[in-house]
Structures are given as C-alpha cells and as structure tokens.
Amino acid sequence: MLALIDGNNFYVSCERIFRPDLRGLPVVVLSNNDGCAIARSDEAKALGIKMGAPWFKIQDLQEEAGLVALSANFELYGDISDRMMSLAAGLGHRQEIYSIDESFVDVTGIPGDLVERSRKIRARILQWTGIPSCIGMGPTKTLAKLANAIAKSAERKPGSYPAHHGQICHLGVQSPQELEDLLQATEVGEVWGVGRKIGAQLREGGIHTALDLQRMDPAAAKSGWSVVLEKTVRELNGVPCIAFDEAPRDKQQIASTRSFGHAVTELRDLEEAITEFVCRAAEKLRRQNSQAGQVLVFIRTSPFRKEAQYSKSAVFPLQAPSNDSSSLTEAALAVLHVIYKRGFKYAKAGVMLMDLQPLSRHQFTLDLEPDEPINNPNRIRLMHALDNVNGRYGRGTLNLASAGTAGEHRLWQMKQQRKTPGYTTRWEGLAEVR
DNA sequence: TCTGGGGTCCTAGGACCC
DNA sequence: TCTGGGGTCCTAGGACCC
Numbered sequence A: 001m002l003a004l005i006d007g008n009n010f011y012v013s014c015e016r017i018f019r020p021d022l023r024g025l026p027v028v029v030l031s032n033n034d035g036c037a038i039a040r041s042d043e044a045k046a047l048g049i050k051m052g053a054p055w056f057k058i059q060d061l062q063e064e065a066g067l068v069a070l071s072a073n074f075e076l077y078g079d080i081s082d083r084m085m086s087l088a089a090g091l092g093h094r095q096e097i098y099s100i101d102e103s104f105v106d107v108t109g110i111p112g113d114l115v116e117r118s119r120k121i122r123a124r125i126l127q128w129t130g131i132p133s134c135i136g137m138g139p140t141k142t143l144a145k146l147a148n149a150i151a152k153s154a155e156r157k158p159g160s161y162p163a164h165h166g167q168i169c170h171l172g173v174q175s176p177q178e179l180e181d182l183l184q185a186t187e188v189g190e191v192w193g194v195g196r197k198i199g200a201q202l203r204e205g206g207i208h209t210a211l212d213l214q215r216m217d218p219a220a221a222k223s224g225w226s227v228v229l230e231k232t233v234r235e236l237n238g239v240p241c242i243a244f245d246e247a248p249r250d251k252q253q254i255a256s257t258r259s260f261g262h263a264v265t266e267l268r269d270l271e272e273a274i275t276e277f278v279c280r281a282a283e284k285l286r287r288q289n290s291q292a293g294q295v296l297v298f299i300r301t302s303p304f305r306k307e308a309q310y311s312k313s314a315v316f317p318l319q320a321p322s323n324d325s326s327s328l329t330e331a332a333l334a335v336l337h338v339i340y341k342r343g344f345k346y347a348k349a350g351v352m353l354m355d356l357q358p359l360s361r362h363q364f365t366l367d368l369e370p371d372e373p374i375n376n377p378n379r380i381r382l383m384h385a386l387d388n389v390n391g392r393y394g395r396g397t398l399n400l401a402s403a404g405t406a407g408e409h410r411l412w413q414m415k416q417q418r419k420t421p422g423y424t425t426r427w428e429g430l431a432e433v434r
Numbered sequence B, C: 001t002c003t004g005g006g007g008t009c010c011t012a013g014g015a016c017c018c
Helices: A010-018 A042-046 A061-065 A074-091 A114-129 A141-156 A176-184 A196-204 A210-214 A218-224 A227-236 A267-287 A325-339 A377-393
Strands: A002-007 A027-030 A037-040 A068-071 A094-099 A102-106 A133-138 A168-170 A254-264 A290-301 A311-322 A346-358
Touching: A002 A010, A002 A074, A002 A114, A002 A141, A010 A027, A010 A037, A010 A074, A027 A042, A037 A042, A074 A094, A074 A102, A074 A114, A074 A133, A114 A133, A114 A168, A133 A141, A141 A168, A141 A227, A176 A210, A210 A227, A218 A227, A254 A267, A267 A290, A267 A325, A267 A346, A267 A377, A290 A325, A311 A325, A311 A346
Parallel strands: A027 A068, A133 A168
Antiparallel strands: A002 A102, A002 A133, A027 A037, A094 A102, A254 A346, A290 A311, A290 A346
16 A cells, blocks of 8 residues: 655745745745746635746736745755655655655555554644645555545545545545545546646547546557556556655756756857756766766757747767766767857757766776876866865855856846745755744 | 746667678 | 568657656
8 A cells, every 4th residue: 555645735835834924825936047837825726827837927916916926946845855755754664755745655564544644644744844735545656646636636626525535535445436436536637647648638539537547448558558558547446557666766867957047149158058057967967976978968049939949959979978077068068069050049958968877887998098087086086076065065166167157147047036045954044033 | 028947758760680 | 473570779759747
C-alpha cells in the first residue's frame, strides 16, 4: 500500500507561512521573469486564473479583486520542502521524494488504522511547518495519486466527492461499489499519465472517466497508444507497474535555461548568459559526481512576438568527458559562435549537459594530448574551491570572467520584482518579531 | 512592454551490420 | 514476373510530469 502526500498550492502555502496576512486572499506565485502563474491559492483559482496564465493578462485582477502576485522564491520552497519531507517520511518505512511538494511513502504492513495515522502526520506537518497537505492511499502509485486528487477535490470543490474523503482518502479500504463510484466521478484527464493530448483522444473514443479507463483492455491501450498507457490501465486495476524508487538516481541530463529580462541582440550578451548557464549546470554536475560527454546550447527568439523568428541548437561532443566549468564553457561558447545569427531579438537561451557518466569512469583516448586539462589535479582543486566559495558566500561570488560582472547592467538578467526574503536560508531574511 | 524551467520515458525511422 | 531477414544503435520528436 502506498501513500502520496502532497502540499496544497505548495508555493503559495510557503509564502503564507511568513506572510499570514496573505491568508484568505487570492495569491499567485509567478514563474522566473515574473512571466506566468505557477501556483495559485484556492481564492486565486476561484477567480478563474489558470495554471500558467501569463501575468500581463491577469494583472488587472490586482485592482479588481485584490490579487497578490509574488516572484518565485525557490530557495525558500526548497527549504520548506525538506522539512515537510522529513515529517512525511514518518508515515511509513520507505519514502520516494517525487517532486518538491510530493512524496510517496510505502505503508505496507504498517499496523493500525492508516487513515487515523495519516491524519496525525498531516496535522503534524501543518503544525510544524505551516503547510496544509492532502494524503491519498492506494495499492499502486497511480491509485495513490488518484486518491490524493480525490482528497483535494473533496475538500475544495464541495459535491465533487463525498465530503469524508477530504484531506485523506484511502482507496484500499473502499468496498468495490464505493471504489467504482469514486472512479466514475473522476474525469479521465485527472488520471496520472493522461495529459491533454491523450485525454482528448480517449474522450473521442468514448472513454470519459477513470472507471472507463480502468475497464479498458490493456492490450488495446498499448496498441492504440503506448506501453505507458497500458501501465496506467494496469495500475488502475491495482497491478503495480511503476517502481518505487527510494534513492534519488543520478540525473541523465542537467540543464540551465532562462528567458531573458529584456530581448538580447548582441553576441557579447549571449556569451555572458551562456557562461553563467554552464557554470550553474556544471555545479550541479559536480554535486552528483558526474561528468558530461556532450554540451548542447540553444538560443531562440520569442515565439509570442510578431517578428523575425530564429531558433537553433547544436551539440558539442567533448573529446573527453569533463565537469570543469571552463572546459565546458569553452565548448559551449564555440557552439554559440556557430549558431548565433546577427539581427534577431533573442528571448531565451540555455545549456544542457548530456551523456552524463560517473566520475569514476574514465575513457582513455588513443591520442593523448600532453596538455590535456582533464583530470589535472589543480583544475579539480580549483573547481572544488569555486563550489565551496559560492556555496558559502552565495551564488556568483566567484565566476568565470566571460560571465561578465554583476555590477554592469545585464540585459539578459531575469526580472524578479516581487520576491520575498530568504526567511529560512539567509540571515538578512530572518523575520523580526516586535 | 509583458507568456517558466527542469526533467523522464517511449517510439519511429534511419544508418548500419552480417 | 521475380529483388532477404534479422538485428542493434542512435537520434529527433512527442507526450507526460511537477
């Protein structure tokens, strides 16, 4: 039996911990660059604000409805997430942290009333971190996710489900008839793994509810769509097909990409941005003790603007895998010089490190170059020092020269005009009590 | 004026091999 | 008239997730 614990409107709830004045108000958290809404309070949802709604299209609601918008403060959310996760882990014996606000917990064999136990954990999370959450339980991940969705709807949308499923919903203890009713009351698009496209195709084929999907022939799901949907069908029937992953696995690719605060036309500006992106990505790469075999760089104009469009990416296969910021930057800038075209207004760029492999693996080349910087102990120490300094004194304290200096005005720097302090992660962000 | 970022997995099709 | 069979590996693109 698996439980899925998930924070309600997580980013908004994090902000409300230190801004109790925001409770009861419509609040949204905006994506990087203050671009669009990526988290909404219940009150904001009630105003009809959709997930991903562009800020400039909803900002009138500030005046009209008292909407409050905040810039994303991921440092804060990450820290609150850690606290919530460690409390959620107490529900069972194994935990898989699935995203910043969700974790699966294996509650198989836990004695006693799981619903009661869940209520206690939920109450503890609320009291100790201030984050309201919902818990769903079922014999597979897909059913636990579904239970969680039911728990949320039963609380937020009265009448959608029987009220006693609010906050905690345990599908494992329902009678077959009750289970059928719950699945019948759930739209097929709510099912984990069914997105916009497949949802529309299913509805076209007469499959409208989770119950319809559960009763679908798995072979038909596979031949008509893919093995992914087949697994979903089986999971809805209580057959586990998606593994429980306790230990976070090494990433297979690491990306750093940004939309710019202002359109950028000059190569020099793009060089700065790309350098910074490589350094961010390389830092993550070193943190998981990996090295990259390939570097991808892309630049593109804004598809939303009516002007000349250009979008291009290219890959640089490294002669030997590396996690050295300057080697990777050198490769990335070489790619940039190839794909850059003058005369376009660039809106976004990014770097992806690919073909990742553990540091322990070393591929020897036939034509060893004598001045190969790879594995040079001094370079390794340098990267180590770089990470330590930036870890201690904050990101960007030490940078490669081609990243430019923060003092200069950087057109490409993203906009964040509504950011709350690092309440729990920075001394200067500590709240004062008077 | 203003539309996010970071991932995973699967599939189809091409290149290539014997 | 009639033009094999079986396999692997890689990549690009699509779909999904939060």
